[in-house]
Amino acid sequence: VSAQASEDPVSVELERPGDAAAVEALVDAAFGPGRYAKTAERLREGRAPQPGLGFVALEAGGVIGTVRLWPILIGGTEACFLGPIAVEGGRRREGLGALLVERALDAAEAADFPAVLLVGDPYFTRFGFEKADVRMPGPVDPRRVLIKVLRDGEAPKGAVEPA
Ligand SMILES: CC(C)(COP(=O)(O)OP(=O)(O)OC[C@H]1O[C@@H](n2cnc3c(N)ncnc32)[C@H](O)[C@@H]1OP(=O)(O)O)[C@@H](O)C(=O)NCCC(=O)NCCS
Numbered sequence: 001v002s003a004q005a006s007e008d009p010v011s012v013e014l015e016r017p018g019d020a021a022a023v024e025a026l027v028d029a030a031f032g033p034g035r036y037a038k039t040a041e042r043l044r045e046g047r048a049p050q051p052g053l054g055f056v057a058l059e060a061g062g063v064i065g066t067v068r069l070w071p072i073l074i075g076g077t078e079a080c081f082l083g084p085i086a087v088e089g090g091r092r093r094e095g096l097g098a099l100l101v102e103r104a105l106d107a108a109e110a111a112d113f114p115a116v117l118l119v120g121d122p123y124f125t126r127f128g129f130e131k132a133d134v135r136m137p138g139p140v141d142p143r144r145v146l147i148k149v150l151r152d153g154e155a156p157k158g159a160v161e162p163a
Contacts (some may be wrong), residue, residue: 008060010096012103015054015066022063023049023056030086039138040119043070043081043162053080053111055103057087057096064088067100069108074117074134075158080108082118101127105148114151117160119144133157 015023027035035041049068057065067085071078082104087096105127108116117132118124124146132147134157147155 010057010059010064010099012055012057012065012099014052015049015056015068019054019056019063019066020049023054023066023068026063026066026088027084027086029089031084035084038119039136039140040081040083042137043072043160044068047162053107055100055107057100064091065096065100067104069104069116071113071163072117073159073161073163074115074156077115077156077158078113078163079115079117079156080111080113081160082108082116083120085120097123098127105150109150114149114153115156116148116150118146120146130155135159137161 047070050070053069055067056063065087067082070081072081073079085097085100105116117134118129119140121144127148129146129148131143132145132155134145134147136145137160149155
């Protein structure tokens, strides 16, 4: 997958172990230290990024975008959680966020997850995310808890926990 950037081409690739430091720096810049206080972090803390479930937008070898997926349970049903997703401040609104979301959704589907959950704003409705009926492991604005079903059937409901 690639997007037309101003100069060098941008590609979206599987995250590799060597990308982790650049990914962390990008996420820190996007969210600040408050990122660790977010309820979504309860689904990630103490876990390493999952092989095959992280993607980076690369330009001239540098990481300018990131998205990760995490296996979770929703009411006992396996699913995955999307986040964090971030694009470098000077490179937003070029479609890179959309490329990263689409790639993550493809990966979730390929890995046979029935649904993808996230905490985010209305930006994500364009990808088919809808309001979820779940209980997150901490305080969160329920309007921001969104789910996309990847298979036929109803959206999983219930308590969300790390898988
Ligand atoms: C959210 C984010 C990843 C989107 O990346 P991006 O590369 O700018 O996304 P795209 O270029 O695919 O889409 C941009 C479009 O989405 C809209 N958009 C971007 N962020 C939005 C938001 N938070 N709420 C509503 N719309 C948003 C823009 O208005 C733009 O629409 P337009 O093209 O009609 O102007 C990026 O803005 C970012 O890193 N933000 C900071 C971190 C963050 O908030 N992450 C999401 C937390 S859930």
